[in-house]
Amino acid sequence: MDIRFDGITMEFPGTLALDGVSVDFRTDEVHGLIGENGAGKSTLVSILGGSLAPTGGRITIDGREVRMGSPREALAEGVAHVSQEGSLVPGLTGAENILLGAEPRRAGVIAARRLRTEAAALVARWFPEVALDLGQPVNLLPMAERKIVEIVRALRGDVRLLILDEPTATLPAREKSQLWQIIRSLPARGVGVVLISHFLSEIKALSDRITVLRDGQLIATGAADRFSEAELVDLMLRRASGEGPAADAGRRREAGAVAMRVADWRTGRIHVPAFEIRAGEIVGLIGLTGSGHFGFARSLYAPAGVTCGACEIGGRAVALGRAATLRDAGVALVPDHRMENALIGEWDLRENLAMVHPEHAALGAGILSRRREEAEAGRVMQLLAVKAHSSRQRLTTLSGGNKQKIAIGKWIYGAAGRYRVMIFIEPTEGVDVGTKSEIYAEMRRLADQGVAILIASSDLIEIETVADRVVPFHQLMTGPEIARPQFSEANFIAAMSGTAA
Amino acid sequence: MTHTGTVSAVRPQRIGARSDFVQRYSTLVVLVLVFVVFALTVDRFLTAQNLLNIAQQISMLTIVGVGLTFGFAAREMDLSVGFTVGLTGILVPLLLINGVAAPLAFLAGLGAGLVVGLVNAGLVTAMGIPSLIATLAVGSILLGINFLLTGGRAIYGGLPEGYLWLGQGRVGGVPILAFFMIGAVAVAWFVMERTIFGRYIYAVGGNQKAAELSGVKVRFYRAASLVVCSLFAALAGILLAARLGSGQPNAGERYLLDGLATVFIGMTMLRPGTATILGTFFGALFIGIVNNGLNLLGMDTYVQAIVKGVIILIAVAIVSRTTKLTLL
Numbered sequence: 001m002d003i004r005f006d007g008i009t010m011e012f013p014g015t016l017a018l019d020g021v022s023v024d025f026r027t028d029e030v031h032g033l034i035g036e037n038g039a040g041k042s043t044l045v046s047i048l049g050g051s052l053a054p055t056g057g058r059i060t061i062d063g064r065e066v067r068m069g070s071p072r073e074a075l076a077e078g079v080a081h082v083s084q085e086g087s088l089v090p091g092l093t094g095a096e097n098i099l100l101g102a103e104p105r106r107a108g109v110i111a112a113r114r115l116r117t118e119a120a121a122l123v124a125r126w127f128p129e130v131a132l133d134l135g136q137p138v139n140l141l142p143m144a145e146r147k148i149v150e151i152v153r154a155l156r157g158d159v160r161l162l163i164l165d166e167p168t169a170t171l172p173a174r175e176k177s178q179l180w181q182i183i184r185s186l187p188a189r190g191v192g193v194v195l196i197s198h199f200l201s202e203i204k205a206l207s208d209r210i211t212v213l214r215d216g217q218l219i220a221t222g223a224a225d226r227f228s229e230a231e232l233v234d235l236m237l238r239r240a241s242g243e244g245p246a247a248d249a250g251r252r253r254e255a256g257a258v259a260m261r262v263a264d265w266r267t268g269r270i271h272v273p274a275f276e277i278r279a280g281e282i283v284g285l286i287g288l289t290g291s292g293h294f295g296f297a298r299s300l301y302a303p304a305g306v307t308c309g310a311c312e313i314g315g316r317a318v319a320l321g322r323a324a325t326l327r328d329a330g331v332a333l334v335p336d337h338r339m340e341n342a343l344i345g346e347w348d349l350r351e352n353l354a355m356v357h358p359e360h361a362a363l364g365a366g367i368l369s370r371r372r373e374e375a376e377a378g379r380v381m382q383l384l385a386v387k388a389h390s391s392r393q394r395l396t397t398l399s400g401g402n403k404q405k406i407a408i409g410k411w412i413y414g415a416a417g418r419y420r421v422m423i424f425i426e427p428t429e430g431v432d433v434g435t436k437s438e439i440y441a442e443m444r445r446l447a448d449q450g451v452a453i454l455i456a457s458s459d460l461i462e463i464e465t466v467a468d469r470v471v472p473f474h475q476l477m478t479g480p481e482i483a484r485p486q487f488s489e490a491n492f493i494a495a496m497s498g499t500a501a
Numbered sequence: 502m503t504h505t506g507t508v509s510a511v512r513p514q515r516i517g518a519r520s521d522f523v524q525r526y527s528t529l530v531v532l533v534l535v536f537v538v539f540a541l542t543v544d545r546f547l548t549a550q551n552l553l554n555i556a557q558q559i560s561m562l563t564i565v566g567v568g569l570t571f572g573f574a575a576r577e578m579d580l581s582v583g584f585t586v587g588l589t590g591i592l593v594p595l596l597l598i599n600g601v602a603a604p605l606a607f608l609a610g611l612g613a614g615l616v617v618g619l620v621n622a623g624l625v626t627a628m629g630i631p632s633l634i635a636t637l638a639v640g641s642i643l644l645g646i647n648f649l650l651t652g653g654r655a656i657y658g659g660l661p662e663g664y665l666w667l668g669q670g671r672v673g674g675v676p677i678l679a680f681f682m683i684g685a686v687a688v689a690w691f692v693m694e695r696t697i698f699g700r701y702i703y704a705v706g707g708n709q710k711a712a713e714l715s716g717v718k719v720r721f722y723r724a725a726s727l728v729v730c731s732l733f734a735a736l737a738g739i740l741l742a743a744r745l746g747s748g749q750p751n752a753g754e755r756y757l758l759d760g761l762a763t764v765f766i767g768m769t770m771l772r773p774g775t776a777t778i779l780g781t782f783f784g785a786l787f788i789g790i791v792n793n794g795l796n797l798l799g800m801d802t803y804v805q806a807i808v809k810g811v812i813i814l815i816a817v818a819i820v821s822r823t824t825k826l827t828l829l
Contacts, residue, residue, distance in 0.1 A: 301714075302714070324716060327716050333714060335714055340708070340710055340711070341710055341711055342711050342714065342715075343708070343711055344704065344707040344708045344711060345708075346707060346772065346775065347703075347707060351700070354700070355704060355711070355712070355715040355717070356715045356716055358697045358700055358701075359697060362697060365696075366696045366697040366698055367695055367696050368696060368697060368700065410715060
């Protein structure tokens with residue numbers, strides 16, 4: 001069987017998630033699908049799995065045009081989707097999960113013994129080499145075995161193509177090999193696999209063919225042994241020529257005193273031996289998804305679970321005790337996913353801006369003065385050129401870029417310059433081009449006032465535009481830093497894939 | 502943390518001015534209509550005497566509802582309020598009858614509310630039990646305590662005149678209870694709308710993650726919302742016993758469901774989806790007017806219960822078309 005996508009386009013209001021992608025999937029291969037976040041992988045497999053209908057293009061199976069309007073219709077065509085999050089019912093056993101919704105019945109009652117034997121037969125048919133305890137509630141099984149239960153359930157019907165979305169993302173390293181063998185064995189058993197993973201080594205090891213997506217476009221597709229890992233990274237990240245960095249956001253000054261210095265910093269599996277940032281400089285953190293740059297940036301503000309050799313802010317040692325320690329010492333965070341992490345949609349702009357320092361507008365005893373709040377909110381909004389008709393407007397009425405300005409403004413409202421380190425994570429996600437350059441200019445302005453700015457971003461052009469130096473992450477560690485004169489996409493990519501000279 | 506599937510479908514949310522008005526005020530408009538219909542059709546409805554009666558009838562309910570509003574604003578539900586009302590409604594008369602001075606007895610009543618609130622808050626924030634479950638269990642325990650304290654019988658006789666006056670007396674025709682209600686609403690409104698404390702309670706309920714990353718002490722405000730809730734219930738209990746002239750072990754029970762109803766009706770107006778003090782007050786007023794009007798028409802309490810249920814459903818249905826109501 002051969003499923004062919006022909007010029008598939010997916011348009012959401014304001015976003016072109018897929019732009020004329022043509023690719024085919026076969027039942028005799030593992031087909032690796034890679035791309036950075038937002039490249040269109042999830043959209044592509046959602047269309048393949050029937051949960052999204054494309055806005056343009058054709059899908060054919062062995063030359064016959066098909067419409068897969070729902071996961072059920074896709075399943076009828078032999079396509080099953082195992083999602084990243086997992087779809088097992090925790091309290092039920094492996095057997096019950098495998099036959100969920102298709103339980104053998106006798107007189108309307110589930111026939112428990114037949115259920116056990118049928119489920120065991122399914123496992124034995126597909127993966128005779130695997131010994132699963134199907135009587136255990138699945139939440140007690142190792143992660144890899146849970147995934148296998150899910151895969152067996154997906155294979156229950158007449159399935160020819162299996163979509164596996166980040167199947168090993170939640171697996172401990174020692175359990176991966178078991179799942180790898182399972183995945184590798186499927187094409188020989190007549191089931192093709194579409195594999196999404198952000199572990200390039202895994203993609204390389206398992207795939208027969210690899211397809212690279214970037215910004216909704218198909219960049220490359222071909223036999224897996226044609227690409228090296230470095231080439232794959234390059235394909236995932238490199239922009240089309242002509243799409244260079246935006247004009248420099250302003251003159252650069254000499255960096256000042258050290259604003260923050262950490263040593264032997266560990267959070268989760270991320271380890272940073274030494275890192276420092278000076279007043280007035282803008283440091284960019286780059287890395288592939290999962291390489292640790294976002295986690296490190298976040299932990300510099302919210303150090304729950306961090307152990308470190310030393311942590312100094314403004315030349316003074318700081319002990320990580322309470323969650324608020326670093327904020328109190330002058331570290332601010334403008335997080336990614338602003339609607340989940342930074343803002344309250346039903347509130348007006350004034351209330352959102354006043355979230356960090358409401359006491360600025362307090363008359364004493366915690367009583368708020370509306371007049372003072374509106375004055376300060378107005379000042380911040382003017383400073384950041386927020387496009388809104390009043391500070392009493394609901395936040396949800398703003399555009400993405402203006403919402404982001406409010407998320408930044410929270411650390412300016414009533415702060416009186418107490419933040420000497422400001423951390424930005426994906427500062428321009430969902431922000432239009434015009435507002436992007438305004439946000440860069442604001443970062444530069446803050447830096448000129450002596451704030452140390454740290455940006456963790458997956459947008460290399462952004463980093464190239466605003467950063468003074470770059471610290472790359474590779475496999476949860478920092479690599480050798482890159483100074484501004486050495487900025488180039490090629491150098492960034494080399495550093496991110498660990499192949500820097 | 503990985504985030505795949507970053508297809509953020511930015512849906513243009515242009516809610517027209519008219520639908521915004523419908524959302525915010527439809528329940529109030531219905532309230533006014535109901536009031537007008539009763540005024541035109543029911544003989545003794547629109548008299549100063551009767552309106553003051555309504556105020557008296559809804560005062561304890563409003564006070565309980567105001568407390569619940571603090572909890573809801575922080576997305577915590579307190580299912581023990583009815584039994585807290587019962588507890589202080591027994592404890593205070595019991596102390597008074599046994600010769601404890603009134604101020605001391607009142608303080609003991611509020612202190613009991615404080616203890617209940619702290620227990621609830623501790624179970625929720627320190628032990629991580631969802632408030633719905635923790636307060637349900639605490640409510641059950643309180644019910645048992647209430648019956649143990651009284652042996653299942655009402656406590657009456659020998660209550661000081663001054664105490665009974667709080668629940669039954671009037672000043673210039675206005676029931677004392679109405680003053681308590683207005684005071685409770687005014688103080689609670691001020692705290693919620695005009696102080697950092699209230700702002701942060703709303704922040705925790707509005708977006709806990711954003712509040713936390715903004716430096717709000719989320720656990721403190723979740724706990725505080727539950728403590729405030731219990732304190733208002735304790736006050737309502739003290740007043741209830743004064744109104745009834747006796748302490749009864751199960752007198753508070755109906756305040757749980759009716760109190761929740763006032764908050765739900767309130768959440769359909771002013772700031773749809775958010776529990777507000779004024780919304781809750783109007784919710785209580787709604788229930789009070791309907792009950793009173795139907796009473797004067799000679800309807801059974803069963804009919805009142807049915808009408809109350811229908812009102813809640815209609816109010817919520819109107820708002821649910823545009824706003825997703827999430828409680829916890």
